[in-house]
Amino acid sequence: MFRHTAAPLGAALIALMSAAPVHAASPEEQAVLAPFQSILDAIAKRDRNLMRDNMLPGGMATLKRGDKITQLHFDSFIDHIPVTGTQQLQERIYNPLVKIDDDIAVIWTEYQFFIDGKVDHCGTDIAHLVKRDGRWLVAGIADTQRKDCP
Template sequence: MHVRRFSPFRSLLPACAALAALATAPLHAATPEEKAVLAPFQALLDGIGKRDHEMMRAALLPGGMITLTRPEKTTQLHFDAFIDHVPTSGTQKLEERIHDPLVKIDDNIAMIWAPYEFLIDGKVDHCGTDIAHLVKRDGKWLIAGIADNGRKECGTSK
């Protein structure tokens, strides 16, 4: 006669599987307006990857600033100076990937908070969090300011 022992862990397996599935699924689908807010930020990142200054500039509100916070220092640049730092030629492939962006919108202002990884030639160079605030001007979302932090230890987001 086989006696089956009660295991509290066996009864938790279906619940754990369901939670794991929820943890990997987005919390909610992006609304059309959230997608519209994300579009200029993604265009900026794509412009960096393509080394296309005009593509980058089209996503930005003239006069805005970027603040880059690194462990050794914090640097503030006007958008034009930032764009000038992105080389228009080179052999290295540049790519910044954001994930799980949080988007908040109130009428004609919005913000994006998103963890990122910056890759050079397909390898993570650094990671951190991007924060962007946007304004809606003439029916179009433009990035008015950006702040990010960056670190070399990219195993976990902080």
């Protein structure tokens, strides 16, 4: 049976490094958003282990940068996250749409990425997740990136 679920427009502003809980329309949507938000938090904390803990081994990241599409296995994607540095990294997602069917789910959300409190780029994040042993894990990520942010 297919269940269509979506967070109401404006219902969710999820900021890295904040204590604000994920605001989704249902506990099931919150459970789907939680590992994705943990990955964003891990980027801000420069914590590669936390990223890995929320990703399905063997997953892929597909990144659109200008006219170029790059695909990376999660291990390579994680290796690109700096483990040191003084810049404050923060990604905020807005208006996430969550769809769930049994043990698979999709998140489609707008985002803005901040470096030292200033918008560096924005776009759309898409993540697909699977539930394994009762726990949601991110199986794949795709995003767009542009500089002409509102």
